[in-house]
Amino acid sequence: MVLLILRLLATVLHIALVFALAPLLLGLVTKLRAWLLGRRGAPLVQPYRNLRRLLHKTTLVPDTATDLYPIWPFVCFTAIAAAAMLVPGFCLGLLTANLSDFITLVGLLALARGATMLAGLESGFGFGGAAAAREALFSVFAEAAFLVILISFVLIAHSPTVDGVAGAFRMGHIGISVSLGFALAAILAVALTETGRIPTDNPSGHLELAMVHEAMLLEYSGRFLLLFEYAAMLRLMVWMCLIGTVFFPFGMARAGEVLSWPGGLLLWVGKLGVMAIALSLFEISTAKMRVFRVPEFLGVAMLLGVLSGVFLFVASRIGG
């Protein structure tokens, strides 16, 4: 009973933190990039300000849009939000642990992506459609690569859920294996694509021809745009939590033990910070690639995933 209440508390705390910190994380990444590029950059809380500004703007609806125009932002936001609730952050054993199946996660991300693409096609003008087509192209490879990576997780941990995998890795008896290294490299590539960062897309770009994610939202404004923006922040958060949980599960708290929470929280924040730094470093050190280079980029990720599966097989044969 107590355990249940604790798990509930942990879940609520996790959700609250994730939703609260998502804009901050984005702000942190942009700030770091600015610093690394030698600029002052916008303040950390800039994303919060943007959201508030959008709250106070009237919402403009293009006259060519259909009645479904308001639906897509909600679908996109709710899907990402649910994903954010599923992926454990600072502690394991949340109430949503059993739901957090990798494939459900893939499905939710796909749902959000689909809604965004439809939003791009909604008003029926060029840029939205072009961006949606590109998004479709990227997603094809990203999803394939992600699924391939799953094999090695699930086969090592004998559990299909994020929570279970993290728990298995946290025990640490796996150690650092080659296959996990490959998997990490692959999943980073996928994450970069999914969150629309350089090298596949430029969140701060302003040339419609080059934009992918932003270009689909060109016709959106006001509260609908807010939902999309917030969803984007959450997506970044989700992916960072995912990578942190699966690959660096050390020190994660257990929902059952209140005392382990502070440590878990600290470590979690630390992990997010480190990943933010890594991300910004990577972003300033590479350039955005042409659209048709992206499939190759993700194809490499897919191959890495296959390799990780193969090495895992070899290791297990050698092991026993």
Place this chain on the structure above:
Amino acid sequence: MNLVYPLAHLMGGVILLCAFSMLSQRRLSAMITLYQVQALTLSAAAFWQGFAQGAGDLYLTGLITLVIKAILLPIGMRQIVQRFSMIRAVETTMPIGLSMILGVGLIGIAVLVVLPTTVSAVSLTREDLAISLSVVLLGLLVMTVRRHAIAQVIGFLSTENGLVLAATGMPGMPFVAELSVALLVLLAFLVVGVFLFRIREHFDTLDLVGIEEIERRGR
């Protein structure tokens, strides 16, 4: 009575010889003459068999053969040849020599097929069957290698002769087969005659090339 086999054999040989030399003939009238000789010999063979076996119906066979095949048919064909003034060389589809070689081969096949099979059969029919089979095959060969309608008809008739020869060889074969052969030849000539007329109406000659022309247009 030991004269039966040699004579029957001899006449069979003559018939086969006629059939064989038809292959070598280029002119229609010569082919008709050969056919006449063949038919005469055949009727003689029929009479002889009838005498040897003491079977009355074979006499009748010989008579039919004599009257129709040896006398009426050649006359009719000669008239046709006269009427259409076709006393000229018959163009064959393959060189005479080659067709004769083929003929020899056919005779070989006939012997090969018949002799081993009839070891158990009645000895009288042994060579007789081989001979008549080769006459049949030679007749067919004539039909295939000759272009000329009359020539083909002659080949057909010589095939019939081969059949009759075989029939006369059969000991005690009921009459029905004989009758039907006669019937066939009669009708055959009738139908052929009809055709010759019609064909003449349409193409000015008996040559089947005209027909083949229609055929080539294809449908």
Place this chain on the structure above:
Amino acid sequence: MNLCLPAVFLPLLAAPAIGAFGTRAQGAIANVVMNVIVFGLTIGVCFEPGSGLIHADDLGMIFGVLTGFVGLTTALSNISFVWSGNEVLSLRRWRVYHAMCQVVLGSTLLGLYADNIGLLWVAVEGATIAATLGVSLPRTASALEAAWKYFILGGVGIALALFGTMLVYLAAQPALGPGLPAMSFLALTQHVTKLDGSLLTLAFVFLLFGYGTKAALVPLHGWLPDAYAEGPLPLTTALSTLMLNVALIAILRFRHLMQANFEGGGGALQPGAFLLTLGLASLLLTAFSLSRRRDARRFFGFSSIEHSGIAVFAFGVGGAAAIFGGLLHMLVHTLLKSALFQALMRGAALRGSAAPGNYGFSHLRGMIHSNKYIGWLLGGCVFALTGLPPSGLFASEFIIVSQTIQRDPYVSLPLGLGLVLCAVAIIRNVGPLVFGHAPPHTKHQKSGIGANLISLHLVLAFGIAFTMPWFLLHLLSTVAGALQ
């Protein structure tokens, strides 16, 4: 009394009279009358098989009734054919035409009822000559050429068949003594093991070639497509389909002699290989010849070649079940084919004339726009020929294929290939023929009451194949058992 004799000889005797007197309409009427009588007699034969030189065994009964029935329906549709004056023939030729219809009918029945290999041969020959005359009736160049082809090839076939017949006699004569018994199927079957096997084999080759020519097996098929395409349709096409049965049944009987002799240790070879070769050849050549045809009668002539090939194949497979399948196939195919040709004739009549020139697919296409009923019937007949259900041929082909797989699986591959190719080639034409765009100035016309005959055929074909009546089942299975 022996009802077979009148059934056979009434038409043959009536033929000269019909050929001598009467207008063309009277001739048609006389045909119908004769056919009614003959149909009654053929049914009567089932209860009074008779005995002796001409009598009906079970096989004869079944196909005798079939012949009577098809002859009757053909004669009935022949009336409309004659009335509409499609063929421009002189009165003399009309008389000859009607006489020849009777001759074909009579000799077909003779071939079915004769218990004597000589008589069988006479029957086949008579039918050949009658059909030849029929083909040559419209004195067009193509008709004469077709008839000439028919005469030459058919005559050669007949000659070979006669030689085979004499060989059979020669093989039987030592055992059965000289005279008629050595030529009677009954006697031959009873003493089959005593026959000289090797001579029988030789005879079989000649008989196969002789009667195979009449059954139009590849490579002996050269006469059929053209003969089917020329001449007045009811005689040269509808009735000639009946002759195929006679030839096939003859092949079946001789095959049985050889097989039994082989099993009895008489020294004959297995007949299977010969039959399978010719059957497959027919099937495969047809498969590739069908797709280029533009004339419907020629097209379905080829399909007749295919189907007699299938039947011969079934006989070659051997065993009671396969032969049962083959016989069923012959039954159903005859019904369907004659129905199809009657439908074609009516369709062509709707499009102006049923004379030989008017059966091009381009001329007949879109039949449903001329008359819905005829169009659907035509489509039904053509579709039924593919052997897809609910066509009756499905049942027989099903039996044959399954038997082939059980007995020698490897032959079943070419068989299946041929069946599929033929079916595709046939089915391609259904669409345009029935639903296609009709040629310009096509108006919707009424179909005569006679069109119901066609649906009667179809219904019978379906019924025979799927709701196999017990007596038919009994007869066919006894026949197949006896001839396996």
Place this chain on the structure above:
Amino acid sequence: MHLRLDALSVLFLCILVPQIFASALAERRGSFTFWVFVAGMVLALLAGDAFTLIFGFELMSAASWLLVLRGDAKPATLYAGIAMFSAACLIPAVFLPASSLAFVLVLLGAGAKAGLAPLHSWLPRAHPAPPAGVSALMSGGMVKVSLYILIRYGFIEFDAAAQPWWGSVLIVVGAASVLIGALRAMLEVEMKTMLACSTVEHVGLIAVGLGIALRAKAMGDFGLASLALQGALLCAVAHGLFKPMLFLGAGAVKKATGTTSLDWLGGLMRGMPRLGMLMLVGAAGMAALPLGPGFAPEFLLLHAVIMAAATGGILARIGFTALLAGLGLSAALALGAVVRLIGIGFLGRPRSLHAAAAEDAKRGTLAGMGLLAVLCLPVALLPGMVLELLEPVIQLLVPNSDPAPLSYAPLSLGVLLALAAGVAALGLRRFAVRGTREVPAWTGGFGRPPVWLPFGDPVTQPSATGFAEPIRRAIGRGLLAPKGADPAEAFLFFPLSRLNLRLTRLAEHIRRSTIRQRLAFVFGALVMFLLALGLGEGG
């Protein structure tokens, strides 16, 4: 000719019946051929012996052929050819004793009719030809009947002789169909053709599931077998619901606008809103989105593949990893195809006056689609319960198996989503500025459209072809034959037709022969027979 009813037939009947009702509601109530077609399918499912099975199957083929023919004569011949090919494979197979040869024949026969690669290329041609009701039934029902035969013979009749490689073959062909189907569904412009291609994809998915089950069963791993079977059967059920719905919708679009080419549609959501909503439901199933009817099967299949990767040797590991990649690829492609279908066809601006003037579908069509949509709900929200119902079938196919409970709980997931949506809605209502203002959208810099185009110039918005272009360039080059043709056609069907042509010419040559040549045929054949005889006996 007798009938039988067991769990498997009941399941497939249950898949079949709603579609029949739906298409009967939508249209084709009167057509006799249509009911013959239905009767054939039902007969094949109820068949108690081989003859009845084949008879029903062929009746189905024949009737559907006639329906295709009435729609469009061109593909009818190809369809007839395939149907007869499958018959020629099935009829022998059902008579052979249980053996690998028999299984291969069944696979060829049923697979050709079900549209498994490489014999699938007839399907995108033939299925769109007839009216929508028939297309729906062909795509949703006929294909299932073929799969039913495959299942019955693969799992029950030939159980004794089962080999692991049977399953592997099935997996390979299934994977090929999935890839080709999904890719072509993304590239096709015609709505119905695209739906047919996606049918190929789903048949491939089912085949993959069956293959894994067959392999696992032969290797004695019953848990995996039952998991894969759950996936396959659930996929069959779901596909049988949403695909007919989509086809009916496409038919309604055709009726309303006179075309199904996406390049001429657009903005249909304004003209036909109810149809649009129903299409959305079906599309969610086709794209296998969460909370849609299509997600649970996909979920189970992917898990089955991951589990299967742990079995067998290194080859199996690599193969299944690649298979997983392929499935992911095609899942995303399906999503893309759906986005294209909805986004180009129903959203945006009309691309033609017909599309602009479209009016909502007849009540019958909507009722039929609505029926299917309602039936989608249990599959979408309570897949666990549906799997409970499937239990006896799985027990019949894989005896003594205990499938694990489904670890995907749509209801609780739905609760989470509802929570997020509710909070977001409340928050916006509470804090954000209310109301919206309608303004002209940014034309992207194009000039003002001419006055006779009230809905703007169609060329200024992306076309279906253009939307698929990146994918065509990135993937199509690799997977399709040159000039974007289906590889099965380019490398299998065209060579065969060329061979057929050559043989036909030969036959024509023989047919043209003169009388004398024909005599020569007879004569030569006779001589050959005699020679064979003589050498056989005397020599």
